[in-house]
Amino acid sequence: MKRHLISAADLTRDDAVLVLDTAEELARVADRPIKKLPTLRGRTVVNLFFEDSTRTRISFEAAAKRLSADVINFSAKGSSVSKGESLKDTALTLEAMGADAVVIRHHDSGAPHRLATSEWIGGAVVNAGDGTHEHPTQALLDAFAIRRRLVAGPSGGLGKDLSGRRVTIVGDILHSRVARSNIHLLTTLGAQVTVVAPPTLLPVGAGVWPCEVSYDLDAVLPTSDAVMMLRVQRERMNAAYFPTEREYARRYGLDGDRMARMPEHAIVMHPGPMNRGMEITAEVADSPRCTAVEQVSGGVSVRMAVLYLLLGGSEPAVSTTRTEENTLA
């Protein structure tokens, strides 16, 4: 793996499978009474959040803490950043504090890339979502959930990718970092991806992406193994991306009738937070086919795997530490 995780495109198929396999091992720890591993003891992970995102931040925080890393949460709100401090100066401050990894969420596309290539800091950079660009750990946890539900088998899916699985991503593709990362990662893992959106919410230039593009949700549902519904912000309506919420929900929302047209084994995914009644109805969101909650729990394991692989040694994530844990016990 590369030293940073900025884009899902940074990951080869083997890298991605390694992350998923490592996450699978680490997930077993979560089932133990003592969830903590000493793997990253003495290492410092900074959560640098320029944008509110409680869900992603606590997921990374839990991941780092379960690996015994010291965690510093740096929220831009109410800090020197809101008083005009630049990303550079913030980065230099964190560097001076000895951050081994910086998990960054930023409203500007490319900010994590800039942080990783600027030489402002020496530690690993993990992109926790940048503008409308990418959110690679979200894509990894989505792949993790898909593998568990649609591939697993007796081996728990270890070593396997998503070859042949058909994943449909529906919603505001234009503004979605989740969609961009998933298109890269899922195709790297062998899945066939179709994006579905009103034409206004697809970027000009999406035609060269390694996926199918459709405006017709009903046409692709019967051939989808997983349908990922993206959150659609109601404010988009004001910029004329679509006329009304109701029209959006009618044409691109997933309700019970539409879900019934999916193959029996097919799952419904959502990165959260959901707009119930907009892109997804309560009936679908609360159905056993919806993996939204699993995605969250898998998210911690996947982020543990990412931090471990970027910061940890070459040694196995769990087995070496198991002895130590036993000693402690």
Next chain:
Amino acid sequence: MSADPTDQNRTLIRGARVLGGDPADLLIDGGTVAATGTGLAADGAEVIDATGLVLLPGLVDLHTHLREPGREDSETVLTGTRAAAAGGFTAVHAMANTFPVADTAGVVEQVWRLGAASGYCDVQPVGAVTVGLGGRQLAELGAMHDSAAGVTVFSDDGKCVDDAVIMRRALEYVKAFDGVVAQHAQEPRLTEGAQMNEGTVSADLGLGGWPAVAEESIIARDVLLAAHVGSRLHICHVSTAGSVELVRWAKSKGWRVTAEVTPHHLLLTDELVRSYDPVYKVNPPLRTEEDVLALRAALADGTIDCVATDHAPHPHEDKDCEWGAAAMGMIGLETALSVVQHTMVDTGLLDWAGVADRMSYRPAAIGRLTGQGRPVAVGEPANLTLVDPAHRAPVDPAAFASRSRNTPYRGRELPGRVVHTFLRGRATVRDGKLA
């Protein structure tokens, strides 16, 4: 240095290839070209060995941001004109988006006086079209024209005169004194939140798109307006293949439309934005390879009249940050001729006579400058540039005369080096160094 325009020093330039032609001598006396030919006698004149150098008329830039008054942290009239001289320019047009805006006779005269005092190159102020670049109320265009600065080029550059009625009135009004409106063609609503060219790269990078149609729709409207009222229109920094087609069409109708292209749009594409390095952030944005090739062809066939640098200095901190927070613009005075040699001359699209036309004669004619953009001939003002086309070196921003360093060419090997620049017979650059 001495700023005395009546300097009587005599200089003999020996063996220069005038406009890339056969080696010849040229004698400067009293600020004008006194003689040309071969085997001219030095007769006490200082002799410059110009073997291998190409002699061009002093370059003229229609589009320079000198930043003074207001942003002296990025450039001043003095540092900007030193950069211009180093790049082979003998005249620049100073854009109006200063603080305060150059929308009154007072401000344009201030810039004009600072230019005259610098002595490195002529500074012709551009006046704002509307008060404060606000796009609502015409600035006192006549007063700026009648001032000592003698403004004939008017532009809200940085902002588009997007109101069709204001644009029409401005075009009509400046006819009274043979003025020209230089339009920054950017439909504002189509470019809200725009960060880069809209296309396959912006789709990948998740950066707000600046579509070609936002430029082209304004150009289409404005050439029709110019035709309707019979006025002169100049299009700043044309950046798309579609814009080229519109300008070509307007010219085929005989309308009085001229256009410029920047060096960076002749060379760089939006693929560079994948680095998220704000040094590539510029307005209009870097476009695609197809656009670059169309712009080169249009400059070669004369559809685009001239090269203009859009030299846009910014302090380090405005580029040493994330893409979204960075300022738009790149400096260009000191690399313009090299980029034009690289993209136009070395590719066979334009010869050196063509470079003289696109970088000196035509921009001076559009700006109605007298004494600049003149042929290299006896009796003409000795505004001259000598370039060594065989020189190749990586661009070193530390060596720039500009106060700013925001060049997209850092470390890139480019051909050509300005060895000497003469402003009315006086060397502003001698042996590659500012005089």
